[in-house]
Amino acid sequence: MDPxxxxxxxxxxxxxxxLVELESGLLAMDAGxxxxxxxxxxxxxxxxxxxxxxxxxxxxxVHFAHVFETTLDEVRxxxxxxxxxVVKPLLRAADILxxxxxxxxxxxSVDPARGEASASELRAITGMEEDGGADDDGMDGLxxxxxxxxxxxxxxxxxxxxxxxxxxxxxAAQPDPAPEPEEPGGWTLTFKPKAELYKxxxxxxxxxxxxxxxxxxxxxxxxxxxPLLPHxxxxxxYLSWNIKVRGPAPEGDxxxxxxxxxxxxxxxxxxxxxxxxxxSADDVAAIASAEAxxxxxxxISRAQTAGSEPAQDSVGQGSxxxxxxxxxxxxxxxxxxxxxxxxxxxxAAPARDSKAAAAAAAGATIRVDLDRVDRxxxxxxxxxxxxxxxxxxxxxxxLARASSVAVGLDELEQLTREIQDSVMAIRAQPVKSVFQRxxxxxxxxxxxxxxxxxxxxxxxxxxxxxxxxxxxxxxLTHMIRNAxxxxxxxxxxxxxxxxxxxxxxxLSALHRSGRIVIEVADDGGGINRERVKSIAIEKGxxxxxxxxxxxxxxxxxxxxxxxxxATISDISGRGVGMDVVKRSIQELGGRISITSxxxxxxxxxxxxxxxxxxxxxxxxxxxQQTLVAPLTAIVETLQPRRSEVHSLGDxxxxxSIRGAYVxxxxxxxxxxxRSEPLDAEQGVxxxxxxxxxSRAVLLVDAIQGQRQVVIKSLEANYRRVPGIxxxxxxxxxxxxxxLDIDALVAASRGTEAPRMLQAG
Amino acid sequence: xxxxxxxxxxxxxxxxxxxxxxxxxxxxxxxxxxGVHGLExxxxxxxxxxxTDINMPRMDGYGFIEGVRADPKHRAVPxxxxxxxxxxxxxxxxxxxxxxGWIVKxxxxxxxxxxxxxxxx
Numbered sequence: 001m002d003p004x005x006x007x008x009x010x011x012x013x014x015x016x017x018x019l020v021e022l023e024s025g026l027l028a029m030d031a032g033x034x035x036x037x038x039x040x041x042x043x044x045x046x047x048x049x050x051x052x053x054x055x056x057x058x059x060x061x062v063h064f065a066h067v068f069e070t071t072l073d074e075v076r077x078x079x080x081x082x083x084x085x086v087v088k089p090l091l092r093a094a095d096i097l098x099x100x101x102x103x104x105x106x107x108x109s110v111d112p113a114r115g116e117a118s119a120s121e122l123r124a125i126t127g128m129e130e131d132g133g134a135d136d137d138g139m140d141g142l143x144x145x146x147x148x149x150x151x152x153x154x155x156x157x158x159x160x161x162x163x164x165x166x167x168x169x170x171x172a173a174q175p176d177p178a179p180e181p182e183e184p185g186g187w188t189l190t191f192k193p194k195a196e197l198y199k200x201x202x203x204x205x206x207x208x209x210x211x212x213x214x215x216x217x218x219x220x221x222x223x224x225x226x227p228l229l230p231h232x233x234x235x236x237x238y239l240s241w242n243i244k245v246r247g248p249a250p251e252g253d254x255x256x257x258x259x260x261x262x263x264x265x266x267x268x269x270x271x272x273x274x275x276x277x278x279x280s281a282d283d284v285a286a287i288a289s290a291e292a293x294x295x296x297x298x299x300i301s302r303a304q305t306a307g308s309e310p311a312q313d314s315v316g317q318g319s320x321x322x323x324x325x326x327x328x329x330x331x332x333x334x335x336x337x338x339x340x341x342x343x344x345x346x347x348a349a350p351a352r353d354s355k356a357a358a359a360a361a362a363g364a365t366i367r368v369d370l371d372r373v374d375r376x377x378x379x380x381x382x383x384x385x386x387x388x389x390x391x392x393x394x395x396x397x398x399l400a401r402a403s404s405v406a407v408g409l410d411e412l413e414q415l416t417r418e419i420q421d422s423v424m425a426i427r428a429q430p431v432k433s434v435f436q437r438x439x440x441x442x443x444x445x446x447x448x449x450x451x452x453x454x455x456x457x458x459x460x461x462x463x464x465x466x467x468x469x470x471x472x473x474x475x476l477t478h479m480i481r482n483a484x485x486x487x488x489x490x491x492x493x494x495x496x497x498x499x500x501x502x503x504x505x506x507l508s509a510l511h512r513s514g515r516i517v518i519e520v521a522d523d524g525g526g527i528n529r530e531r532v533k534s535i536a537i538e539k540g541x542x543x544x545x546x547x548x549x550x551x552x553x554x555x556x557x558x559x560x561x562x563x564x565x566a567t568i569s570d571i572s573g574r575g576v577g578m579d580v581v582k583r584s585i586q587e588l589g590g591r592i593s594i595t596s597x598x599x600x601x602x603x604x605x606x607x608x609x610x611x612x613x614x615x616x617x618x619x620x621x622x623x624q625q626t627l628v629a630p631l632t633a634i635v636e637t638l639q640p641r642r643s644e645v646h647s648l649g650d651x652x653x654x655x656s657i658r659g660a661y662v663x664x665x666x667x668x669x670x671x672x673x674r675s676e677p678l679d680a681e682q683g684v685x686x687x688x689x690x691x692x693x694s695r696a697v698l699l700v701d702a703i704q705g706q707r708q709v710v711i712k713s714l715e716a717n718y719r720r721v722p723g724i725x726x727x728x729x730x731x732x733x734x735x736x737x738x739l740d741i742d743a744l745v746a747a748s749r750g751t752e753a754p755r756m757l758q759a760g
Numbered sequence: 761x762x763x764x765x766x767x768x769x770x771x772x773x774x775x776x777x778x779x780x781x782x783x784x785x786x787x788x789x790x791x792x793x794x795g796v797h798g799l800e801x802x803x804x805x806x807x808x809x810x811x812t813d814i815n816m817p818r819m820d821g822y823g824f825i826e827g828v829r830a831d832p833k834h835r836a837v838p839x840x841x842x843x844x845x846x847x848x849x850x851x852x853x854x855x856x857x858x859x860x861g862w863i864v865k866x867x868x869x870x871x872x873x874x875x876x877x878x879x880x881x
Contacts, residue, residue: 007776041817044770044816051771051865051866052771052774200859201860210878259861260878264855
């Protein structure tokens with residue numbers, strides 16, 4: 001990639017980061033945070049986007065960012081209070097800025113009307129003029145000052161400089177506002193630096209060198225103000241210069257040289273010949289006689305500026321060889337220069353530094369190509385399998401458990417596990433990246449459905465594997481839309497119910513027993529169970545006389561083909577219901593459940609594995625096949641007695657556990673490993689709990705043990721198999737299938753059984 | 761020996777662009793991400809010229825310039841301010857903090873090298 005394209009890619013990447021900063025900052029302001037830190041961060045984000053966009057000539061983006069920035073500057077300066085009336089348009093502007101960035105990146109376009117509407121909104125807040133636009137942003141800092149000086153005719157141009165004359169002609173060919181009635185002669189300058197000039201690390205010799213680029217220069221040092229040594233302030237400024245620049249350079253060019261120092265010096269510029277003729281013989285004599293002092297003067301001047309470089313030959317072909325020849329003799333900065341340093345500043349600096357160093361150490365990061373991390377994870381997966389194989393071989397070789405080999409192997413196992421955890425931690429990312437996309441969604445959906453909604457997020461720092469995060473966006477998006485569209489009541493209804501007209505959607509994440517739990521809660525009306533049930537009956541999803549618990553009714557909304565909205569709005573999708581959400585969560589190895597309280601709202605709870613790469617599993621045998629059941633789903637294992645198992649009419653069985661009847665799933669039979677049901681007393685039962693707390697008992701032949709297994713996708717390598725979540729490789733090198741607990745539980749309930757069997 | 765330039769800018773894009781322009785022009789480049797980081801870098805580096813942004817987190821350009829000027833070791837290093845803001849007040853503020861000169865964004869390599877030449881021997 002060519003370097004500019006690469007930088008541009010970086011720019012867009014950075015823009016995304018800035019947009020995130022911007023949005024979270026604005027949201028904080030919306031929530032009442034008006035600290036200067038937040039406001040500054042918001043300002044910087046827009047400023048930074050603008051700066052980069054300018055460098056790449058993205059004018060549309062620059063223009064909008066400028067209006068945005070100007071508004072933020074008002075807030076930053078405290079002239080505009082960050083009230084909701086101000087922050088809301090800012091949030092809208094942030095959305096448009098994001099669209100503009102993406103349009104610039106992907107070559108799309110943004111409806112100019114939207115941008116203009118937002119820009120006018122911003123202008124209205126600040127009372128900015130239309131097109132107070134990006135114009136002041138250009139080059140005016142370095143633009144040459146237009147000339148109003150009319151050059152008086154000069155009699156004699158300096159002779160014998162043909163090269164310079166050519167240069168002069170070339171320079172004259174450039175646009176030059178100054179009228180040039182005749183060949184210009186040049187300029188006489190008096191230049192008296194103040195001490196401040198040197199304090200800012202400006203350097204007379206460099207200014208003189210710049211002047212020498214404009215023409216033939218004569219430099220003459222005026223050291224007349226130099227005091228005697230006892231009265232000399234080592235950091236004072238006592239020298240001044242008289243300079244003649246011969247050549248066609250306009251006054252603007254001359255003044256431009258002093259642009260950086262104009263307020264730190266006394267400068268006069270006059271056309272040559274207007275002032276009294278240059279250097280008199282007396283002056284020369286005076287300077288010559290002052291030579292002894294000049295040594296000191298030059299040294300001090302050098303010490304003040306502390307430059308270590310030799311002076312230029314190009315300067316001073318003129319009549320001031322003294323000043324020039326003295327400068328190279330400069331020593332290193334004199335120690336006296338240290339003295340005037342203000343003590344408080346010196347003390348403050350280290351304190352600030354140590355704090356900053358700590359902060360920097362805490363945030364030190366490197367960027368690594370994701371492929372490398374994935375490869376490392378794959379390798380560690382192989383290591384785990386290999387270690388399991390080795391353990392099995394050692395076991396088969398009949399070595400005692402206490403033998404040094406077995407003990408060493410145990411240590412290896414521990415180490416392997418630690419490596420695995422550490423590698424997984426590399427991939428772990430805070431859910432923030434998904435959560436922070438939601439505020440915009442909430443704003444948009446709320447605007448479409450005409451409800452007032454506030455999004456509250458919690459636990460943004462909760463970490464989970466990157467793959468999980470990537471696949472979390474769609475289900476979360478859908479659930480939040482759902483919560484706003486269906487969960488929250490209309491504003492009128494809320495007011496009628498005595499609630500705050502502004503509905504709250506709460507999005508939270510936390511770690512619980514090796515999984516990440518994400519909740520989407522609304523404070524709406526809760527699930528209308530009457531209606532849900534009647535719809536389910538109407539659509540033939542349940543029998544009309546089915547006696548269902550409240551919880552079971554709530555879970556009906558996850559059934560395929562269920563949609564509670566009387567009219568299908570374009571917010572929650574067309575016919576795409578919670579069943580899709582449920583399926584995508586299940587594909588991630590997760591579970592979803594709902595709790596609802598009438599009048600108080602509903603909460604969707606998703607529980608997801610922290611990683612998709614490893615799993616703690618129970619290795620079991622069913623019909624001579626080795627299978628793995630995820631440990632997290634297993635509540636307990638039990639040895640069923642024949643008296644506890646009851647057969648139902650259609651061959652289905654239930655088992656009574658402490659007085660409750662739980663469906664019994666014969667794993668070997670339902671996966672087709674054998675055709676005859678297993679005698680319950682011959683096998684082992686695993687009580688499992690699926691999403692929503694529904695329980696079932698898996699009947700298997702035997703339990704082999706508990707083991708951490710590396711998940712290998714079956715879908716990616718073979719195809720999707722109902723009832724099977726994934727596969728793994730065991731220590732003996734054989735492939736074992738990992739059971740899809742939720743599918744098995746559902747099958748036991750009969751709800752998904754037909755589909756599963758057909759597909760199988 | 762080629763000159764060493766310290767650039768202080770919180771934008772990765774800007775840092776990359778500065779690096780490219782300066783390396784192409786034959787300078788050694790040292791970079792820092794904000795004012796605090798800049799002062800840290802200065803504990804181990806003695807750049808010939810410093811180029812700094814103004815709007816930065818943790819410590820802005822003004823604070824950074826003041827910090828450099830208060831440091832006996834670096835107080836005489838020329839500092840160029842690189843900023844989109846070109847208003848006289850902003851320039852005055854930078855100058856008061858101790859800036860040597862400034863470059864207005866967007867910059868090009870020529871402008872950049874020109875400004876460096878003007879403040880560094």
